[in-house]
Amino acid sequence: MHRIIIGRHGEDTMSRGSDTNTGRRRMDQAANLLVRATEALLQASDELELLEQICLIGAEADHRLAWIGYAGPPPGRKVTVMARAGQAVDYLSDIPISWNDDEFGQGPTGIAIRSGQPFVVSDTRSEPIFAPWREKAELYGIRSSVALPVGEGEQRIGALMFYSAQPGMFDAQVVGMLMGVARNLSHGIATLRMRARHQQIAKELAESEQRYRSLVELAPDAIVVHGHGSILFANHAAIHAFGASSWAPLTGRPVLDLVHPDSRGDALERLDSPPPGHILNHYRLLRLDGTAFEAEVLACSISFRGLPARLLVVRDISERTRVQETLLQTAKLATLGEMAAGLVHELSQPLNIIRLAAEGALMLIERDKANQEFQTQQFALIAEQCERTAEIIDDIRIFSRRDTTPIQVFDAALAVRSAIEVLDGQFRPDGIAVHHELPPVPLPVRGRRVQLEQVMLNLLNNAHHALRDSKDSMPADWSGEIFVRAARRDDHVEIVITDNGPGLPESMKTHLFEPFFTTKEAGRGTGLGLSVSHGLITAMKGSLSLRDSPAGASFAISLPLDLDAAGPLPLPALSPALAQAGSGDSHILVVDDEATAAQTLARYLRELGYRVSIAGTGIEAWKLFSEDPADVVITDLRMPAGNGEQLVEKLRDYDPLLPIVIVTGHLGATERVAANLEDDRCAVLKKPVALGQLGELVTVFLQPPT
Template sequence: MTNASLRNQLIAAFVGLAVVPLLLAGVLLGWHIYSVHLSDAYARQKMLAQNVAEQVTNFLGRFELALEEASTLSNFVALDTIEQRRVMERLLAKQPPFREVWLWDDAGRERIHLSKYRLPHAAGYRDVTIENLFHETLKSGHSQFGPIYYDPTNSEPMLDMAMPLKDQRSGKTVGVLGAQLRVKAIWSLVSSVKTEKGELVYILDTKQRIIAHRNPSVVLREIRASLRPDQRQVGLDGEEVFVATHPVQLGQQTYTVVVERAVSVTRIPALTGVKIVGIVMVLALGVALAIFYAAMRRIVAPIREIASTARAIRDGNLERQVAVSRKDEIGDLASSFNSMTVKLRSTLLDLESEIQERKQKEFELHKINKAYIALSMSNRAVILARDEMELFREICRIVIEECGYRLSWIGLAENDEEKTVRPVAQAGFEDGYLETLHLTWADTERGRGPTGTAIRERRAIINQDIHNNPAFAPWREQALKRGYASSAAFPLITGDQVWGALMVYSAAPSAFIEEEVRLLFELANNIAFGVAALHAEKERRHAAEVLRQERDFIGAVLNTAGTIIVVMNRHGHIVRFNRTAELLTGYRFDEVADQPFWENFLLPEEKAAVKGVFDNLAQGQMVARHENYWQMRDGSRRLFDWSNAVLRDKAGSINYIVSIGVDITERKRAEDALRELNASLEQRVREQTEENLLKERLLLQQSRHAAMGEMVSMIAHQWRQPLNSLAILLANIRDAFEFGELDKHGMNDFHDFGNRLIQRMSKTIDDFRNFFQPKLPDEFDVAREIRDTASLVEPSLRNNNIALEIQCEEGVQALGSANELGQVVLNLIVNAKEACLERKVAVPRVTIKLLRQDGTASITVEDNAGGISPEIAERVFDPYFTTKSMGTGIGLYMSRIIIERHMGGNISFTNTGSGACFTLNFPLVPPPESKK
């Protein structure tokens, strides 16, 4: 476009837009300006009415907000009646327009009623208006306003408002909080409205009554206004006025703001405006013609330059500047245009950098989140795994599917001559890669890669660039063929032994960030822990099988022995009768069980003598051997040579007498045959004793494995809360990122908090691992061992709302294995916990006390679960006796073995008034003076 064409367009525009309109305006604008001015005046009235309506709505909304704040900020619903009354008193005092406040429950009963000027309604009082307002509020679930009414005492207009109270948990409406508001408070609002001459503002209710007016007497006289929909009508003073209205909706009530302005006053500025417009039109036309040609020359060129620069910027040339240096508006426009271009260029560069940085942080956070998910799923895999291979395959699958890596595999470090690393499980894209590795963990060329170094140096090895890392040279070609760009190796460590490694490969270089590496190392530790747990479970099952075989073996020995074996209680009643006794006597065990042995078997002439021997045995006077006849079921007699032994309880009292009878009826054996028989019998007793000792060792091992199972369950309980906290932490990080609130400081806080949770979970593992480390017998602090053991189960007790009370006398030293004593205390605490849970005790409690009594330490573990029934109490220390569906029946039996045989003490049981109490007594370490 040329200067001439632009100039011609400006001239044409001037003629068409200035000269012709001004001439036409000279004819038409007189009437038009008059009409427009009147319309503008009426529009101002409408706007004034709307503003007043909004002010009234906001004014009343403040009181609605005051009710809402009183009910929410103080958690009003959850307070008791006294606290609710205090909140309402503060509300009444803080809001002068409030005359009364009241509280109704959802059944329509008035709970609280407070008033500034008169006593509250008597109990049972129901005002019809308030009751209707209550039902409307309860039904709608929203705040409601009642109709205007006048106080009969002073004719002052009043207004009721109510708000529903909702339970924050269920969302259910549980009551209504209301207030009586003095409409007089709106009068000052109406009076403060700035009006022009001839204007009047007032408010009507639904009955056309004036409830707010600059003159209060108009309101008090309850004057009604009859409004018509016309703009011009007769006003309150009888003069013709323009009337503008605007509705105010409060709940179900509609009020009307009215603005009147006298017609005579409104016409004055309209007529004046017509005159002024005529004069201005004439002057404007002359001035426009004068300055048009002067301005046109200064406009065309700069505009063309600005337009050209704009097109260049549109095409992407942000270096282009407008070459205009004039000091006027066009110059300012050009300068602003140039500044805008510079800022736009700088902003685009900053945005590109920020977007790139944000994408990188988002990528890292996404990887960490996936690593946390993989770590959590690995915990579940450890719990559910049935064997090592299943665990290895599941962990590799989790790493691939949850973390998005290309390959994951697990290798075992062999202790052969070449120190081979043998892959045993993998997931992802492998394509024969593992067959090409030929790895070793020896300090050789093929052992200095990530896998061998991680096993040898017991640390994570991160290879961020396979293509350029010289240590990866032996495997680089095969790795790059399969799309591996970076890798990480994590050693698998159990105790002091490194037995394998977890390898992870990524398709991207520099794929492993610091936090993700730490989480993957934790995942590798989970694998090691899971394998250790599987080994422990395997050993426990083996021990259980050995114990079962031992039990079957002992039963078979008793039933196949060639001698009569009879076990009697201290009253002479038969409690055990072996198979040989049944065959020789002709009596079945169920026929003679719980009967005195002399009733069926002794000859009348020998009964007194044999009973005398039995009485001596029952009183602790050992009778090595004696002979007497027994009478068989068929009436025959057989002579038996009896050997006797007694079984005592922990208090030393005799409970049972064991008699072994050899049939010597046919003939007396020769003396040498008798010696041989005695020697053989002695050898068998010795072998039986050794077998019993082996059995006790196996039972102790099984008891330790059972305790280990309890520990695994407790670990799961202690980890649940940190894991939930970690899930919440991740959600907070995501929310903060999505809302743009995630800065470096916030990220550090999230990171520190997550680290503390993970360190807390790691400390849990260390505490339980230290508990099971074997320790040689030595002096130890009994009180410390009790507290250390209790600390392991205290989270589980707290999780089940069971109180644990420990009262320990300090300075109590004992000789033995601290871990074995801890195992006994742990078993008693777990039994007490399970009893409280099984019997659903309202306020469960476990109490542990340690006292020093005459050179003896006494530990009591007492619960309030109701005690143990007498029929069960007699057998609580028997091996394999249990009342639990999943119990082994060896916990209390091994506790007795540990206390009696390993610590030289005894264990006893009593029922207290509220529960069961187990007491451990064992010798103390003598003071230094006694040792000397």
């Protein structure tokens, strides 16, 4: 209950002005004011309108003036008039009122706000604290007043004031009634403010939701929300990205329908156990028409319609991937360019042996000095050197192609060995020895073998250049050495390439894997090698790093071991006896625009007992085949009139089960044709071809199906 503060001369004045009828009338007015003020509170919808209504009700209750002031903040603590009503409203004009502890804050309003208690001035003429306002109060006929605090404690808002033309009009009972008005006003203001705040929050929430909805709908990236694997929401970009429509919507579909089989394993794992936080991954996704595209997917957990869900932001990176592949191919070709001189040397060696052996044998045959054993040795030597040449060409073919092979499990040790063999011949002329320590068992990793070979070639080339260029600055008895080691380390494969050269300056180590950074002189390095290599190894979920080494430079590759991978299956061996199973009833069509190659091949097949026809173009071959269908067709790909691919298409249309052997030396076509055509009735062989292998393959194709 509030304590009433009364001015020092208030009691006498109240006594002189009090009688039974007057007291009853004051109580009736106060009670009526409380009732009407309560009704106004219940109907109020606006704070300022409520304040004005309370002041108007106070004026109609025979008060000379009713007004409400709000307490301002420190340091000024001014009291601002918010509403007023009555005959003496002009009394408030130019009156400084505050609730500060100063001259203008010692009046009834300031005391009520500071103390939280009602303050009564029974007679303005005799109350000392009212001295600053007495003259003006007299002018407007004000003789008594009461100031009522509005709000409690730290939530005190201000004060409600009533002024009367008669002294002693505010006794304890009247003040008690009016305090009810002030308390109700306080609650009403709090309710209206809470309602206004709620409406503002609801408005801001609606605006925020609309903004975010607009952002989501207008976002260039596809945004998908799924719950327990079922799509709940997709924005316009997602509908466009996945090729959906009103008759083929995304919502309701399993999210795995949008994931390519290559990435489905990872997606299933994350569906079963969603990781915390924001996770960025690379996936191969599917549009509704079945076409695949590369994408970055940012995923996080959210609440959607009150239920747990996952939000996916999908960005199509197909174009970026194409650019990266172009960059990768550029780096590969740059490496090939640096290797060109060594490759020429590698090819010239077996070709030189072939020529020497052939011309030497011809000379001795002409002079009748070449017995059967000598001829056999020479031709075996030629065949051996041809195989060596074929291996070199095959390595170049694999490395130079644009890699579109699928991700698969391969032997990392075999890829390391292949890279060493390609470059080994280039190290020897510079007096550089390569030592390798590779395990006898496979090291299965998942990725693309040609990409690991490219990384190895780049690191070996860098070591080669560093050793060769530093030779003059090394001691006389120094010789360059490169050490390559591959081994299993727990659940990882570790490949380390170390040289005994001068090493790398500390200032360069932090920039090694940045694009276009090179330690080589102008015109010799692209600055792409280590950057591309780092990207390739990272894409295989591994790491490429520079290690501390007491001498030279040491690079380490770490790749996750594929523990679930089955070992590579050996190719079935063809029995040599099958090469003797030729039959004159079997017709073989040989197609090659190189007449010498076609005739040599035909001679070999006839010797095996087959009937052989020869054509020099695809058009001529189709004509011969139409007139006399063959049991097996052996064809080149690149020919001047009607190429081999067109011929194969016609033959497949004629007989889908017709055995076809494609022989080609074209680098790009080999992989393309192998991917598109090779099956159990079509084989692709790379030039130079081993006659024995070809003969066995023809024999297998001619065997009746089991």
